[in-house]
Amino acid sequence: MNGVPMMDLKIQYQQIKSEIQSAIENVLEHGQYMLGDETLKLERDLATYCQVPFGLSTSSGTDSLILALLTIGIEPGDEVITSSISFVASAEVISLLKAKPVFVDIDPKTFCLDPKKVETAITKKTKAILPVHIFGQCADMDALLSLAERHDLWVIEDACQAIGAHYKGKKACSLGHLSAMSFYPSKNLGAFGDAGMLFVKEEALFLAARQYRTHGEYPKNFNHERIGLNARMSEIQAAILNVKFKYLDLWNQKRKECANRYYQLFEEADLLHRLALPHMATYNDHVFHLYVIQTPQKENLISYLTENGIGAGKHFPTALPHLTCYRSLGHKMGDFPMAEAFCHQSVSLPMYPELTYPQQAYVVSKIANFFKNHKLAGY
Ligand SMILES: Cc1ncc(COP(=O)(O)O)c(C=O)c1O
Structure with a gap:
């Protein structure tokens, strides 16, 4: 044997090549390259799969996290508690909004945020807890949710590495108030470029997040109600993900x-x-x-x-x-x-x-x- 790669994305592509090519071709032919039927289908299907009322397609896991923080109104000087083991994006987004990431140590067995160490990190400035379902298994969400309830905090799941994982029989993404997903190519469900999704439980938050995703307006009417970003998923990525989601x-x-x-x-x-x-x-x-x-x-x-x-x-x-x-x-x-x-x-x-x-x-x-x-x- 010549060796074994860390991962091999080409094998998977070869197995579903004709389906992928016809899905891409279909988008190229119909000409709706952003926010078309493929995107809406993906949002609906993944929300159902993740047992959450609303799914919002985005340009990446990182942008999903930023949208989550904007949607709950994180402001400069706020504190957000997060895990000390993750990809940098989990904390970077907090800092980008000029809030402070408050790092807490991990559970040595699951490598996720240790709920036993969270309470002492809560201050008057704490607005949210952002646990990371690292490597594909969930943080101990019941313990974190009960702390959050007691201290009136938001919970944002960083589920970027954990699509399809279950916690006590419930899907990752269905546990917190909002959750972020990444479809970076190497993820368990990977696009052929950057893509992500934000899952939201409450309709009012979903509507706000949808505006933040497209420059603070939705639908497109040049009436910009919020300062937002361009964090849309491209229709080609949505079409690819619709094919891959079946598997x-x-x-x-x-x-x-x-x-x-x-x-x-x-x-x-x-x-x-x-x-x-x-x-x-x-x-x-x-x-x-x-x-x-x-x-x-x-x-x-x-x-x-x-x-x-x-x-x-x-x-x-x-x-x-x-x-x-x-x-x-x-x-x-x-x-x-x-x-x-x-x-x-x-x-x-x-x-x-x-x-x-x-x-x-x-x-x-x-x-x-x-x-x-x-x-x-x-x-
Ligand atoms: C735990 C975690 N959070 C956030 C992200 C950011 O996702 P993306 O690369 O899609 O922006 C990643 C991706 O590597 C991740 O693993």
């Missing part, structure tokens, strides 16, 4: 099977004591956007896997509060011990629906070799 549950199922196979292979290789494999909380149904293991040998293991042609990633190398752009907040090493330990040890392994048993066996055999060599080298 989402099947692809998520295959990801779960890959995760089970990794477990079996690591067990057979007697490696369970050397690595921490992903933990799925009993209340969660995980959709494995990423498969992240932990080992103190992180850097050496990533180098070894890379030398052997295996895609091994760092999601994420730095906890958000320690990023250069947040230096001014004055956080010190040791302030977020769980997130820091996670960054120190996490390695993402290849994970995509079309990953085969021989490919996974190859990955695990190389990891077994790595640990054998390290033992011989006296580590």
Whole structure:
């Protein structure tokens, strides 16, 4: 075997090529290139799928988060509590609106925002909690929602990595007041460019968000009621997503099977004591956007896997509060011990629906070799 990539988007395209090409062709022919029937269908179907009354197509997960914050009226000086482990966008959007991201440490098992640590971070300025369903499983939403209710706070789910995941039998995106989704190409439901969706429970908020999405006006009448943005999804991306959405549950199922196979292979290789494999909380149904293991040998293991042609990633190398752009907040090493330990040890392994048993066996055999060599080298 020549190696195994971290993910392979081309295989999926080959499987549904003719459907995708005819969906694109259809848009090109009908000439409605923005906010047409494909977009409306996607909004309706995904809202139903995610068990939320309203879906609003957007240009990205990041823009969905910005729209969520604008819609609930986040203002300069407000505080929004979020996780210290995520892609930067989860916090960046708060800062862009001149509000303050208040970082809270993670649960060391799920890597999501730890509700036990949230209460002490709440101040008079706190307006919202923004948990991130990281790697494909939900944060402990009941605990967060009850805190939010007690303190009269909004809850915005960052579900960008978790389409199709369940929390206590309920869909990700159906739990908070608003939720943001990304269809970045590598996501479990990926467009062929940037795209996203905002899910909203209340109609009044949906109508406001829809105006913010298109320069503060809807419908188009040059009567701009709000200062908004251009955050629309293109009709071609919507048409592509309508084709791919039909396969989402099947692809998520295959990801779960890959995760089970990794477990079996690591067990057979007697490696369970050397690595921490992903933990799925009993209340969660995980959709494995990423498969992240932990080992103190992180850097050496990533180098070894890379030398052997295996895609091994760092999601994420730095906890958000320690990023250069947040230096001014004055956080010190040791302030977020769980997130820091996670960054120190996490390695993402290849994970995509079309990953085969021989490919996974190859990955695990190389990891077994790595640990054998390290033992011989006296580590
Ligand atoms: C957790 C999380 N939040 C937000 C985003 C931003 O989404 P997008 O890239 O579509 O803007 C991403 C995408 O990587 C993400 O993983």
